[in-house]
Amino acid sequence: MESGYNEQLNDKLIPTHWPIEHLLISSSCGERFSSPFVLEGRVKHLVLLLTSGLRFEGPTSSELSRANKEAIERGEAEAHYITVREGTPDERKIQIVSLPALTFDWLRDKYTNPDRSTDPETPVPEHVNTEILEVLENDALDTFTRMTLALPHIVTNLKTLNLRSTNGHDFNLTPVDFFHQVLPQLIELKTFVFTVGDIFEEADFLPLFYEQFPPNISTLRFRGPISLAKSEHWKKWLEAFANPKYLPNLARLSFVLDLAYADKEEGGRKRLATEDELKEGRAACKQLFDGLGSRGVVVEAFRDEWAEKSDSFDKVDERWEQIGGEEAL
Incomplete structure (x- = not known):
């Protein structure tokens, strides 16, 4: 569903008897969902593509x-x-x-407000079909947090989650701490794809985020900023991934650090990484892969299907594999 020039959300008009399994909503902004396909988790695969300010509860x-x-x-x-x-x-x-x-x-x-109930407005259905959720760019993490608050019965049922936020438009409606608390509670999640940039105000938020990954995932696809490799906390990532007790079910891993940003004093906007920066990011990833040791984790290339479909998304830097060869997965 493409919202068009006016960016309106018109999900209310979707006939409820349609046997929809995959629903993509693109570019809609600033409105509350109405369709039971979303609010009751009737659709198996939900994609929110370049949306902003969408809500799952409250007034229109x-x-x-x-x-x-x-x-x-x-x-x-x-x-x-x-x-x-x-x-x-x-x-x-x-x-x-x-x-x-x-x-x-x-x-x-x-x-x-202590006088208000925080209980979800949408009654929990007998069966939730939604297993795959993708929220891509703009306020993706904020949107996911709002969905968790309003529809916990859907979020906790997820098996695959793809979050992408690289442009710094997040957390205008919910505190970043809410997002920080959500992921460790997703104990049913099996696949987590997380593309994230230098978008957090708190300098240590992302460098310590390895502690927040859903605990039972078997597949992790992570793409992040090169600054992570320069962090004083990078050593903790290496130690964590080398420990068999960390993400004990992990079987498949993709890990890339190729995103670069201008200094915050210069606006902090995304920019093209230098070759030296890519080498530094590649070397850090090799450290992480080497530390996996005998865990039996299969290292795979990071593939972003949305970047391949749309010019709105940056692909993994084409120099990444050239710099690191097979080690740069």
């Missing part, structure tokens, strides 16, 4: 706007305006309504 955007207007009329909320054509005879004020701000206020009230 229209309901949020209406409630805000009524609160302003009662004097319980403040209206916000901008001035256009200032200094001309046509100068006037336009009222601005920020849906992300209204959404944030609603979520904050639900999960911090």
Whole structure:
């Protein structure tokens, strides 16, 4: 389902009798899901591609706007305006309504107000079909966190999870700590694909993230920033992966460190890695692979099918394998 120019979500119109197994929703923004295919986990494979601000509970955007207007009329909320054509005879004020701000206020009230119930709004169905979830770019980690809060019965049922966040648009609606707490609880998850960049405010968040991987996964595909190889905590990753008690069911591993970013003082935007940086990332990955020892883990190349399908996603740097040969998987 492609939302088109207006980025609206129209999942409510999907006929519920359709035998859908794979549902892809692309580019929709700032609305609440309505379809039982999503909210009740009826679809086996759900993909949220380049979406932003989608919600799985609470009022719709229209309901949020209406409630805000009524609160302003009662004097319980403040209206916000901008001035256009200032200094001309046509100068006037336009009222601005920020849906992300209204959404944030609603979520904050639900999960911090002791008088509010934090129980999920959607009743738990007898059977959940959703086993594969992919949330790709924009606020992917934030979206996944919101889904976990609203639909825990779906998230805890997942067998495969693919999260991709490399552009720094995350965590506008939920705290990063929520995401930090979720993954270790996914005890049914078997495959975890995680592509993540230097997007966290806290310097040690990603360098210590190896502790948060779902505990029972048999397949891990990880693509991250080269900065991880330079971290003082990289040694802990090596020690963890060398320990048979860490991710004890791990059988297949892909691990690449090829993402590079400008300094935070320069905006922190993604950039092309230098060859020396790629060599450093490749050497760090070789250390990790060598440390696997007799664990019997099969090391495989990282393949990103979405990057192969869409120009919106960067493929693994083509120099990666050239620099490291077979060791650069």
